[in-house]
Amino acid sequence: MRSRSIKIASLFLLGMGISEIILRLKSAPQDATSTTREVQEDTEKRTLCTMEQLVQGKWTMGAEKYKPPYIPTPGERQQKTCRGFDPSARWQDWEWTPEDHSRCDFLNSDIDSNLFCSLVRNKTIVIQGDSISFDHFLSLTHLLGVPVAPPARVPKDPLRVSKICNGTSMLIGKKDFHLQQVGRIINEFHPDVMILNQGAHYVSDEQLIQHLNSTVIPHIANWQDECVLEKKDCHFVWRSTVPGHPYCTQFTKPAESVEEMETIIATSPQYNWDKLKGQNELVMDLLSRSSLLTEFNILDGYPINILRPDLHGPKKNDCLHTCLPRDNIYSFITLHLLRLWSECGPETG
Numbered sequence: 001m002r003s004r005s006i007k008i009a010s011l012f013l014l015g016m017g018i019s020e021i022i023l024r025l026k027s028a029p030q031d032a033t034s035t036t037r038e039v040q041e042d043t044e045k046r047t048l049c050t051m052e053q054l055v056q057g058k059w060t061m062g063a064e065k066y067k068p069p070y071i072p073t074p075g076e077r078q079q080k081t082c083r084g085f086d087p088s089a090r091w092q093d094w095e096w097t098p099e100d101h102s103r104c105d106f107l108n109s110d111i112d113s114n115l116f117c118s119l120v121r122n123k124t125i126v127i128q129g130d131s132i133s134f135d136h137f138l139s140l141t142h143l144l145g146v147p148v149a150p151p152a153r154v155p156k157d158p159l160r161v162s163k164i165c166n167g168t169s170m171l172i173g174k175k176d177f178h179l180q181q182v183g184r185i186i187n188e189f190h191p192d193v194m195i196l197n198q199g200a201h202y203v204s205d206e207q208l209i210q211h212l213n214s215t216v217i218p219h220i221a222n223w224q225d226e227c228v229l230e231k232k233d234c235h236f237v238w239r240s241t242v243p244g245h246p247y248c249t250q251f252t253k254p255a256e257s258v259e260e261m262e263t264i265i266a267t268s269p270q271y272n273w274d275k276l277k278g279q280n281e282l283v284m285d286l287l288s289r290s291s292l293l294t295e296f297n298i299l300d301g302y303p304i305n306i307l308r309p310d311l312h313g314p315k316k317n318d319c320l321h322t323c324l325p326r327d328n329i330y331s332f333i334t335l336h337l338l339r340l341w342s343e344c345g346p347e348t349g
């Protein structure tokens, strides 16, 4: 039987950061030296940022490096969306820094592939949705060192399977603007992690919610049931949608105020970008009310990448897609989720 309390419990734990609770219990003051002990523990093993802590932050300039994190393969369109990208030049980039970064841990500038691979051993991760989701997939394959050159003719809705971590695990990218093929991908690949998004290809609120509620959520719920039967520790992630940035070519650095960006988006409506904030909220509300789902996680790109009007290319008619080697935040958050899940341990009961 499905239990709503399990879902609430796992959300609660993710929200609070179970490691934080454990650490607090461990270091509960007992004597006068407890303060020093707490500080020591804190520097030795800082707790991971909760997802709530993670989204509160700002973009800060990182250290200079010898080279870019990777070079997009020819044909990956995002190569064209970078302003003055020079593969041989030194590299300096903005890094997402949570407000609480002195108190909690978030790896914001690279993927440690040994760490990543230790967390996904034998697992299959699916990233499915629009072209931004496909970029998330491409970014991860590059950061894990397994880019696959696209075929000369890229199909409109490509499916790409990458063996990662010395072939022990799989990363699957599926372009599927309106999430019509969630059932097919589950049947074909039996994933352990599903990261979905629908949003930038606008449909009305009613259509969006109706489709998610009557098709996508039931597929995910069936998959979650199968995972329980197969004793697999599966996780469902919904990535929120980030609107494009009107007048993007005028920005040369990240913005600091979400409100300011929202005002620009609201006062220059195009491509329904002004409606995406409301749709994100509708979807989150639907997911949290659903009695079918046993678990879900939100990869909330909105408050982070709404601050990146500078991340688009020189072409002013594409203020939605981002410069691929500069936009890896969803990959970093994917690793962060894997770390949070491994701390929580598989659900029991």
Ligand SMILES: *[C@@H]1O[C@H](CO)[C@@H](O)[C@H](O)[C@H]1NC(C)=O
Residues within 6 Å of the ligand: 113, 114, 117, 165, 166
């Ligand atoms: C992959 O295999 C190589 C050679 O066996 C090894 O050095 C490396 O650590 C492995 N990488 C991962 C992520 O398992």
Ligand SMILES: *[C@@H]1O[C@H](CO)[C@@H](O)[C@H](O)[C@H]1NC(C)=O
Residues within 6 Å of the ligand: 121, 122
């Ligand atoms: C991976 O899965 C295979 C078959 O499903 C199993 O034989 C193997 O022991 C697993 N390896 C690890 C490290 O879990």
Ligand SMILES: *[C@@H]1O[C@H](CO)[C@@H](O)[C@H](O)[C@H]1NC(C)=O
Residues within 6 Å of the ligand: 209, 210, 213, 214, 286
């Ligand atoms: C979603 O579907 C359930 C049935 O599974 C139904 O009870 C509920 O009213 C639907 N919600 C919306 C917002 O359509």
